[in-house]
Amino acid sequence: xxxxxxxxxxxxxxxxxxxxxxxxxxxxxxxxxxxxxxxxxxxxxxxxxxxxxxxxxxxxxxxxxxxxxxxxxxxxxxxxxxxxxxxxxxxxxxxxxxxxxxxxxxxxxxxxxxxxxxxxxxxxxxxxxxxxxxxxxxxxxxxxxxxxxxxxxxxxxxxxxxxxxxxxxxxxxxxxxxxxxxxxxxxxxxxxxxxxxxxxxxxxxxxxxxxxxxxxxxxxxx
Numbered sequence: 182x183x184x185x186x187x188x189x190x191x192x193x194x195x196x197x198x199x200x201x202x203x204x205x206x207x208x209x210x211x212x213x214x215x216x217x218x219x220x221x222x223x224x225x226x227x228x229x230x231x232x233x234x235x236x237x238x239x240x241x242x243x244x245x246x247x248x249x250x251x252x253x254x255x256x257x258x259x260x261x262x263x264x265x266x267x268x269x270x271x272x273x274x275x276x277x278x279x280x281x282x283x284x285x286x287x288x289x290x291x292x293x294x295x296x297x298x299x300x301x302x303x304x305x306x307x308x309x310x311x312x313x314x315x316x317x318x319x320x321x322x323x324x325x326x327x328x329x330x331x332x333x334x335x336x337x338x339x340x341x342x343x344x345x346x347x348x349x350x351x352x353x354x355x356x357x358x359x360x361x362x363x364x365x366x367x368x369x370x371x372x373x374x375x376x377x378x379x380x381x382x383x384x385x386x387x388x389x390x391x392x393x394x395x396x397x398x399x400x401x402x403x
Contacts, residue, residue: 211308212241241304258371259295264396266291267329270299271307271322283316287323293394294372302368306331306388309362314385321381328374328393334383343378 216238219231268289284307310320314335322331338346347366369376369390379387 209242211304212238216242258368259298261295261297262293262372263296264291265294265296265299267322267324270294270296270303272300283319285319285321287321289322290324290329291396292329293396298368298371302365303331305362305364310335310386318385319383325389325391328389328391330387330389332381332387333385334381335385337380337385338378346378347376 216235219235219238222231223229223235266289268286271284271286307320310318310333314333319334320332322329324330346362348363365388366376372393374390374392377389377391379389381387
């Protein structure tokens with residue numbers, strides 16, 4: 182019979198798979214909803230202009246499925262660290278229903294990150310703003326001396342809730358899943374980054390990521 186160490190290892194593995202499965206399910210629902218919504222519009226109106234958004238959502242789903250394959254093979258959310266321009270990670274944010282005019286890149290820089298994992302992190306940050314404050318609320322990204330930040334002008338996260346924001350299932354919305362911020366924290370931790378919650382100048386939510394490696398100082402990991 183397996184010893185206690187093996188049993189503990191198996192239980193930890195099941196816990197890890199359960200947590201990751203919940204996060205992945207959450208991350209897949211957004212592009213699936215975008216895909217279905219645009220296909221419904223094409224069916225209703227016959228307007229093929231909606232096809233581009235449907236194709237973008239399909240490509241996003243394909244990337245997420247590839248992420249799943251890599252994670253399940255390597256047991257790591259971060260599999261391929263390369264030099265990525267910070268602003269490029271938010272290139273698909275408008276697929277989530279945001280108003281492009283409301284998104285501002287204060288400044289950007291190249292960082293060492295898994296490009297697909299960083300895109301998932303960006304998607305979840307923007308989705309959190311859209312769900313809690315609406316698509317027209319100003320959003321910004323910018324750099325820090327050892328990292329970057331994302332912030333919005335929404336209602337913010339009360340100080341008493343910030344410690345719980347990254348806990349599975351925690352949400353300030355009655356119909357929220359509570360896994361968007363779990364995904365953000367997991368991806369940050371997998372990169373070796375620290376993430377903290379503060380307040381934007383307008384009183385909205387501000388997420389600061391520190392301990393981010395600079396490609397000019399560290400060789401790219403393969």
